[in-house]
Amino acid sequence: MKTPRTRAAAAAALALAVSATPLFAAPAAAAPADITVVYTEGQTWETGYSGQFTIINDGDTALQDWTIEFSLPDGAAISSMWNADVAESAGNYTVTPPNWGAPVPAGGSYGIGFNGSFSAGPTATEPEGCTIDDAPCSGGPPSEDTEAPSVPGGLSATDQTADSITLSWDAADDDVGVAGYEVLRGGEVAASTTGTATTAVVGALDADTEYTFSVRAYDAAGNRSAAGDPVTARTSADDGGGGDPGPGGDRRVGYFTQWGIYARDYLVQDVDTSGTAEKLTHINYAFANVSADGQCFMANQPGEGDAYADYGRSFGAADSVDGEGDTWDQSLRGNFNQLRELKAKHPHLKVLISLGGWTWSKNLSDAALTADSRERLVSSCIDMYLRGNLPVIDGAGGTGAAAGVFDGIDLDWEWPASAGHPDNTFRPQDKQNFTALVQEFRDQLNALEAENGREYQLTSFMAADPQKIEAGYEVGAVMEDFDFVTVQGYDFHGAWESTTNHQSNLTPVPNDPGPRTYSMQETIQAYIDRGADPADLVMGVPFYGRGWTGVPGGPDGDGLHQTSTGAAQGPYEDGIDDYKNLKNLSGYELYRDAEAGTAWLYNGSTFWTYDDPTAMRQKVDWAQQQGLGGIMAWSLDGDDAQGSLMAAIDGALDGS
Template sequence: MRRLTVLLATLATVAALGAAAPAQGHNDRDKPRTVGYFTQWGIYGRQFYVKNLDTSGAAAKLTHLNYAFANIDEQGHCFEANAAGAGDAWADYQWPVPAELSVDGVGDAWGEPLNGNFGQLLKLKQKHPQLKVLLSIGGWTWSTYFSTAARPENRAAFVQSCLDVFIKGNLPNLDGGSGGPGSGLGVFDGIDLDWEWPNWEGEPGNVISPEDKANFTGLVAEFRKQLDALGRANHQRYELSAFLPANPAAMDAGFETKKVFKSLDFATVQGYDFHGTWESLTNQQSALREPAGAPVTPDFTLDRTVRSWLDRGAPRNKIVVGIPYFGRGWTGVTGGGDGLFQPAAGPAPATFEAGYEDYKVLKTLGYPVYRDLRAGHAWLFDGTTFWTYDDPFVVLQKSLFIRREGLGGAMMWSLDGDDANATLTKTIRFGLGG
């Protein structure tokens, strides 16, 4: 009975938010976007293929698909390679996808010009013509040489290299397999820049510089310039987006906000990893607002992240809010109660990485579900193990927040974390009004 009461209260809360949402009057380019990340490596352990986007119904609910990730070499160029930790051309465009895993039911033959994920993305776009596919560059692991690439003396050549390989589709022919001039033409409709982070420490070993802030502005302007020039020649408009941090200190260190947004079609902002198992207390990783009793205040929240970007001059309708399809978890939790803000022994066991688990797995655990309706977050706790995550009620609440605030849409990291029916993606699309 208590569970039913909580769920009804949740629905009443989000319904009230929806009723308060004004009509935004966006044109087609400014309608709320649904931007999902597809991970290159998801075809391995997770066995999540481009075909799953079609069969689950996710592709029909997306406006944009970001393919993660492309790497940057030490000289500051985009490239393709088959080298552990550096590139996976096999997954990208060499792998002969069998008929049973193919979007159109037709299998690839070895050595065709375009195989692998890229070939499947092209087939997916043919089936879902509303879908724009962007090539995402960098990410947490491959932002090492972004600083080098963005320098004034390097950036034009860097942008040219990325457009040559991924937009013009001049994929290198490696190992006598797929690729060749123009082999990837038509796969990508633009570029997503995922530099984590300009002038701010990301993964250990990243090149960083005080000049990164101005150089990022110059880099996005150079991408805009070259994409527009190519688009005029091809009678097509290519899109440009970027992934931006939740930390206000990183915002100020690395981004000239008003200048950057002039070159971007939209930006996705980090709405998760606010807390995790690098800390010894259980906590929320993606709350909409600050929970009562938060051990550190002011705390990272989705609402505060959005307002921080707005305060710095970001256009409201270009802010696309990040929503996690994964949870962060601790085990050995002591202190009793509902488990929130309690000491823990360490990361919870999980499928691929301790302390990190997909929504589709978390929904099957059978743990008691707890919610903070005002703060907009949920968690699982069985008395020992604690998971902070977003379920359909939370993502609906966030989607209605996006509508009410007139923001640019929602981004999902990452689509392979959803269940086989794309429940989270469909809920977000419904909440955004489509």
């Protein structure tokens, strides 16, 4: 097993003790010389590190199934793993393919990434006794290979964006075989490849900044060449599209749902082909989950997570943002890789991981309860999504840093100190604990910014109900630590109530029967009264509608504020449907309340409250009159293939 290693500059002083030569358990069967496992350690920080195992198949047939076993030194542990399932017993780890399968193709490779942690003080982290299918990971008996590969030449920068530089070089030679390459920046590994790939993308760079890189080769025995001649390149200037337009700027935020790729068939590619990507400043990816012990984690089981959608699903060329199909030897696939490709195509975009949501907020009250639990939650989320631990595939099979995917964290706790999902825990002290949690996020993000030399954003999705605002938020205090917040502007009413009503009215509606009678006007004023600057508030709008059936016409014949017999039938769940479907309903009459910015459809029996492009423009005009900082859409998969709702928002914000 070869073990090229790197350390983040901020962690160099830790002087971790690592094994120069890995120890292997005696093989239980003859070693298949054509199957090897490469271990590469990535970044290291104060309490943890990232690493990757790469299975390399030099044989003539695909490896359909496999089992990797190893142990870690005392004090080191694996906290999360992707692209594989992992089980631990007494410090011994067993890694097997994920449930969606992971064959290693003939002549190809398969990457498995993980986050590790270690105790305070010098701690070895090198895996020990590594075997694959009971044979040494090195592919046979200990190698006598002591000769390093030749120095790679011909290094050049072939492409630049505002935050990445693509490098290519000539292949090196080795007496046994080159196993991969490392791209160095300032003496540290900025990207690495396995196999024959001689191209890599270095991401997470600053715009209009000069960087110097060199490349060295390594072989399966861990021998590394000297670094070749360096090359210097400059990232391109930011195009001004503005992931962060600044105070008073018009932010355009859209939520992309993890599950939208299934029944709704809305892929990241659709954000691009609809024209929506060029109009957005931010995409929030929904959602990241929090475990019962208060840490960010990724799983692949119903109710806990969908790692297959996040990073496992292979997209073909016809469904991919860059027009190239995923391959099995990619370290990263799924939505995460598609988002990375979308950012490469639209460098102004910021992508944030959204934490919690309606269902996965259930453990946030516990996680925010004490200073220790807050520190543990925040560090786990930052380690998982922002430290560059998730592998990112480059165009030729190498891996770089996950910072190319996420630019910050969106905190979506529904709701501090108030009831949300029936499974959620909430406490009166959540209000103060929310403030402390936000401060902990900001402090750790500031430290990460100093470590990495780049900025990370912190936002939050916050409640519309004035009672929940009062119960859950110390508004003036928390706004100091957020870049901005998005405010719920929908779900004021729905089929959980028997009476038809508007779900997203801007102003109070006469004769509103309740039971809740607030509007966006009252919501925004509640935040301003408690210390929020309107320019830091981004108003949420729905790309879906809510419906009732069995509705009489009422005195005005429009079905509004009438008692129904239940929820209208919907394609995904009753009582809800997307704009793209509602706009094509036949036999309905369209009604509007221009002052309230509402629209609804009624056919004499079924009533749908929804937003069309006209209502969207009314909402944007109102938000601009209030001096708000932009518009947020839940969720992008509700729009049509032409991105009509997003186009209406963009046009109204631009005054066109």
